[in-house]
Each structure stands twice: as structure tokens, then as C-alpha cells.
Amino acid sequence: MRVKALAIVASLLVTVFGSAAAETSQKTNTLAPGVLRIGAYFINPPFEFLAKGKKVGFEVDLMKEIARRLRLRPAFVNTQWEVILQQMQDGRYDCIVGTITITAERQQNLAWSDPYMTTTLSLVVDSARMPQIHGLADFKDATVGVQAATTDYDVAVAMQQHGEIKGVQVYPFDRIADAMTDLAAGRITAVMKVYPVAAWLARRTPGLRIAVQIPHDPQPLGIGFAKNNPGLVVAVNSALAEMKQDGAFARLGRKWAVP
Structure with missing residues (x-):
């Protein structure tokens, strides 16, 4: 009986966690299955820049860690600041980063994560x-x-x-x-x-x-998304909250001297 009971419990756990994984996968819809396509411009140190041809920086590491927690592979696409917001609206990426301030105007066209920091x-x-x-x-x-x-x-x-x-x-x-x-x-x-x-x-x-x-103009920085993918926003916000709680976010800040 004990063996049978354990088997039933194990079966229930597989069902529960399998359903949760399927739900998470469904919520984090991305352009390509298993891949988080991230638009960025790599002339923006220390957030993202090229070092000996390698994409590095605070937001690069941040998005890599978020992708890891969402069980996605990060794929960075180098673009230009002047077009990145419009490209996100056009669905070229799953999300965008680039020390982007969340403003009322930008919220009209894109969805945004919770601010990961507010600077000046x-x-x-x-x-x-x-x-x-x-x-x-x-x-x-x-x-x-x-x-x-x-x-x-x-x-x-x-x-x-x-x-x-x-x-x-x-x-x-x-x-x-x-x-x-x-x-x-x-x-x-x-x-x-x-x-x-x-x-x-x-x-x-x-x-x-x-x-x-400048004291009177706070700059809340966030990650931009298409408005039709709220599940991905929720998942990224959850990963950000976890990183702040477990110290991973603070470690990245110290690494890149980003307060």
C-alpha cells in the first residue's frame, strides 16, 4: 500500500509541476520557441557595449540571468537607438533594453517591466x-x-x-x-x-x-515589450523580483558599478 501511495503522490507531483511548466511556457510566448530575442544597441556602457567584439554590460548580464530563470536562451540583436522603440512595436524582438526610461509617451505604444532601477x-x-x-x-x-x-x-x-x-x-x-x-x-x-x-x-x-x-527628473529604467504579450512581462517581472530578493541583482550592480 505504501508503494502504491507513493506512486500516486509522484504521479500527482508530475501532473502539478508538468502543468505549471506548461503554463509558464504558454505565458512566456516568444518569437522563437525557447529563445528570448532581445534588441539592444551596444554603444551604451556600462549597460551594453562591445569589448573585443563581445557583447557585455550590466543589462547584458541582467537579461542573461532573466532568460536563464525563464529557461530561455538569450539572443541579443544589435540595433540603433533611433529605431529600437519602433522595431519593438513592429514585433522584431521579444523585448528591448538600453537604459530606457519609462515615460508616459512610451507606455502608449509598448508594455514595460517594473522599473529595475530609478536613477537621475x-x-x-x-x-x-x-x-x-x-x-x-x-x-x-x-x-x-x-x-x-x-x-x-x-x-x-x-x-x-x-x-x-x-x-x-x-x-x-x-x-x-x-x-x-x-x-x-x-x-x-x-x-x-x-x-x-x-x-x-x-x-x-x-x-x-x-x-x-538633476534632482527633479527621476529616470525609471525598464525593459520594453509588445503590448500583446502580457504573460512575458509578468514572467520577467517575477524573475526581476527574485533576483532582487536573492541578491543576484545587487551582485550585478557591484560588478558593473551600477547603483
């Missing part, structure tokens, strides 16, 4: 040229460099309209090096980026420092 925008200056700049009030006569089609641009334009800065110089997203060159040459006063990216640039460029973090 920061202003990077050349210490030798701008030793007197220490706070936002010191930027009234400043020209700030930003990348096109970003929340950085939106915030900088609003600051200009409110008289907090004097001018805005816009650069194509893939030409951040031009902005850094102009900063070093004194053609602009500062470059605006989200804090983790600004800190990465400042640490690796002699003479640069973060002068101020």
Missing part, C-alpha cells in the same frame, strides 16, 4: 575648464550637450526654457564621442547622461567629473 540625469564637466561649477545654479550660462531623441534632450530643453541653462547642443546618439571631444575643447559646458553612464564616462576620461545630478 547628471551633468559631466571638465574639471580644469569648469572648476567653479558645483551645483545647478552654476549652469545658467552653460551650453549642455545631449543625444537626440532621449529623455536627456527633453529635460535639457525644459531646463533651457526655465532659464536653468543657456543652450542645448544636440548630437546623434552614436556620436557621443563628438560630445566628449567638444566638452574637452570647451565648445560646450557639460554633457548630460543618466548617472550610471555619466559616472562610467567620468571614471574613464581623465579630468572629467560629475558636477551635479
